[in-house]
Amino acid sequence: MKRCVYIHIPFCESICSYCDFCKMFYNEKIVNSYLCILEKEIKKKYQNDFIKSIYIGGGSPTCLSIEQLKKLFSIIKIFKKEPNMSFTIEGNFENITEEKLALFKENNVNRLSFGIESIDEKNLAFLERNNDLTKIRKIINLAKELSFDINVDLMYALPTEDMATLNKDLDFIESLNIEHCSTYSLIIEDHTKLKIKNTKNISEDLDFLMYQNICKRMQKNGYIHYEISNFCKEGHQSIHNLCYWKNEEYYGFGLGASSYLSMKRMTNTKSINNYLKENFADYEEILSLDDEIDYEIILNLRLKEGLSLTNFFQKYGLELKEVFNYEPLLSDDLIVLEKDRLFISEEKWYISNEIIRRFLEGRVKWLKQ
Ligand code: SF4
Incomplete structure (x- = not known):
């Protein structure tokens, strides 16, 4: 990638x-x-x-x-x-x-x-x-x-x-x-x-x-x-x-910039004095597979095209429904499944934070890596 x-x-x-x-x-x-x-x-x-x-x-x-x-x-x-x-x-x-x-x-x-x-x-x-x-x-x-x-x-x-x-x-x-x-x-x-x-x-x-x-x-x-x-x-x-939004990897360079590389989210210092002394790092978060998957959901559901179930399988080797029970959200019309795409319809975007919170609460499988 x-x-x-x-x-x-x-x-x-x-x-x-x-x-x-x-x-x-x-x-x-x-x-x-x-x-x-x-x-x-x-x-x-x-x-x-x-x-x-x-x-x-x-x-x-x-x-x-x-x-x-x-x-x-x-x-x-x-x-x-x-x-x-x-x-x-x-x-x-x-x-x-x-x-x-x-x-x-x-x-x-x-x-x-x-x-x-x-x-x-x-x-x-x-x-x-x-x-x-x-x-x-x-x-x-x-x-x-x-x-x-x-x-x-x-x-x-x-x-x-x-x-x-x-x-x-x-x-x-x-x-x-x-x-x-x-x-x-x-x-x-x-x-x-x-x-x-x-x-x-x-x-x-x-x-x-x-x-x-x-x-x-x-x-x-x-x-x-x-x-x-x-x-x-x-x-x-x-x-x-x-x-x-597709949860892909990126470099961030410069004061306060964030990177996401090889299962790590890293943020640079916001202190110009430290930066100019080449003390770049501020903190880093090592992600578990569960964290990665949460980011995948949170970010992709911001998009009109939503989350591709095929991409999810290719990336994680799992069916999305093995990890989350999202049936209740489908029945409440809060998310839509159309062929390969799972998405929040536009008229519900204003409450997307609430929908995503409920989605993550429906987790049925933890991978803990
Ligand atoms: S002060 Fe902030 S918002 Fe204003 S131009 Fe600078 S970075 Fe942009």
Whole structure:
């Protein structure tokens, strides 16, 4: 099975109120040192296998200078790449330029992922972000001319938002006519500015209505709802995220990055001081076969296509029904079995956590390896 690679670039020019990602303010000297250590980490851990997707995320990778981005691309040459490899970089409209887009193209990046989140002024003030709509349109048009696949992120369920503002955000995203849209309901995470200010979430009922509205509008506009929170035009799923959702193996390099390799889930340190001293590891979890199988269920059931019973058998040498009694969920219409596919139907996705919890509780066989 081919692996994917995630590379974390934890630098940003400003810090958003909701952000709990591993990030820090851009500092030229620290970035230069970081890139040298990143190269060492990759050389130390990469097992010289073929890679089917690279994703450079952050942080805000596009806040790096042209020279720093060139250094990053020279590091990435280490990897043996599959033909047609998916290669994504996260972009921020505040610091992306025509020159950076051209550099991405030269280095075989073929997908860009941008956080728009909202275009409403009140929402943006709440999120402590800026959006210049003219610049967004200009960059998106340039990216299309250069044939990049484009994803944008949309955030909803903000306390400053109502259905009318959400509809304006959706109008704008639809007008861009891009290939992919990832949506996120606001979560107020610990250690964020929002948490410190004691911000409260909107009601679950309104959150659900907003989610329904997004699903309805995206589908009306020709997008396939292929994962609980993700929409794409035909043939434009995120290869990289599918690797996570299908429980496949991946490398994670950089500050705070996670890897999943040979039955181990490993997370790097979030301390820049430790990372720069090449003390990469934070913790690792050695998975039993039972843990692996739980991840297989939890992740695959997020997808419209669900879990393939044949794949499950090929991977674990067991029939799914030997391990779980999922008959009660079928009788309650909470999951659907269609030929080889077991899935949660779209209208039940909003309660998928509860369904998956019940699924796992139906375990009848433990393997304990
Ligand atoms: S949300 Fe993105 S751009 Fe904003 S602070 Fe976090 S990593 Fe940086």
